[in-house]
Amino acid sequence: MALRGSFRALFLYDVADELRLADLRSGAEAGVGERVPRFKHPAPEYVRFARPPVVDPGGRFELETGEALEAWIKYYEYGVVSIELELPFECDWAALVERSSRWIADPGIEKRAYELAKRAVKRAAGALVRPYKEAWITEDYYVVQLQDVAAPCEPRVTAAELVAAHGREIAQIVRGELVPLSDGEQQEILQSSISYYPADLLVVGWTAALVYDTAEGAAPTIQLLEYANTQLLEFRHYDNQLTRVLDGVYRSMDKGTGFFSRWRLARQAERLNTIRLDVIELTERMDNAIKFLSDMFYARMYRLVAAKVGGPDYRNLVEQKLKTAGELYQFMMDQFHQARGFALELVVVIILLIDLFFLFCGKSP
Secondary structure, three states, X not given: OXXXXXXXXXEEEEOEEEEOHHHHHOOOOOEEOOOOOXXXXXXOOOOOEOOOOEEEEEXXXXXXXXXEEEEEEEEOOOOEEEEEEEEEEEEOHHHHHHHHHHHHHOHHHHHXXXXXXXXXXXXXHHHEEEEOOOOOEEEEXXXXXXXXXXXXXXXXXXXXXXXXXXXXXXXXXXXXXXXXXXXXXXXXXXXXXXXXXXXXXXXXXXXXXEEXXXXXXXXXXXXXXXXXXXXXXXXXHHHHHHHHHHHHHHHHHHOOOOHHHHHHHHHHHHHHHHHHHHHHHXXXXXXXXXXXXXXXXXXHHHHHHHHXXXXXXXXXXXXXXXHHHHHHHHHHHHHHHHHHHHHHHHHHHHHHHXXXXXXXXXXXX
C-alpha cells in the first residue's frame, strides 16, 4: 500500500521568562502565525490560539542520507522557541516504520535543530525578557502525518480500517520501534486515539504521534501537539525553579530559627513569595494562550495529548510545590513577626527600666 505524508520533528527550548512578540513581529523576516487555525469542522471565532506564536522560516538543509528537511522557527510569548523540521515521504509501511525509527533516533536532526535555535535566540535577543543560559531545558516530539494510504482512484481508507489492518505498524511508529510490540502493548498504544470523522485519526504517545488526515485537517492537530509540549516544557522549568528555591529555604531553616535567624528568614520568605507569585502568573498566562470555549472535540483531543506527554503530572508537581511554598512563606513570616514582636517588647521594657532608674534616683531623664 502506497503511503504519502510528512515526518515532523519538534524541538522545543525554554530560553527566557518571556518573549516580546510585538518586537519580533516588527522585524523584517518575522511572520505571524495564524490567530485562528483552520478547524475542519465549524467552530466559533473564539475557539482560537489567543496568543499565536511568531513564525519565521528556518530554511532547508540536508541530512547525511541526502534527505532534505524544511525548517520553521516559532517564538512563544512565554519564552519558548520551537524548531519544526518537516521531511516529506512516499513509501510503504515497512519503509515508514524503518524511517520513523531512524529519524527519531538520528542525533544529526537534533544537532541541526539546536544550531537553528541558537541562531534564532541570537536574532531575537532584543525581545528576550530575562534570558536563560544556553543550558536550556528542552523537549522533543515527533509527528508522522499520513495523508494518503491508497491509490487516487480508490475510496479513502477509514480510521477503523487503518487500525485493523496496520495497528501493529502504527504502534511501532508511535514508539519509534523497529521490532513489533506485544499484543498488550500494541493495544495500550492504540487506546490513546481519537477521531472526528470516519477517515481521520490521531494516535498519540509520549515520544511521537501518528496523524491520519489531509494536510489542512492535520494542521490544528499538529499545533495542539506542539502546544501541549510547550506546556510540559514550562511546567518542567517551574518545577526545577521551585525545587531550587525550596532547597535553599530548607537549608536556611536547618541553620536554626533563633532570634537573629528569623530576620534572615524574612528576606528568604519575600524571595520565595515573589517566585511563587511569578510562577502563578506565568501559569495563568500559559493557560490562557489557547481557548476551547465551545469546541469540545479539540478540547478532548488536547486533554488526551496533554495527559499522554505528561503535562498534568508536572502541573500537579508544580501545584504541590506552590502549596508548600505558600505554607513555608506563612511559617517564615510568622517567625519573623514573633521575633519583631519580641524585639519591640524588649525595647519597651528597656525604656521602662530606664524611666524607673531615673525615678528612683530622683531625677527625670
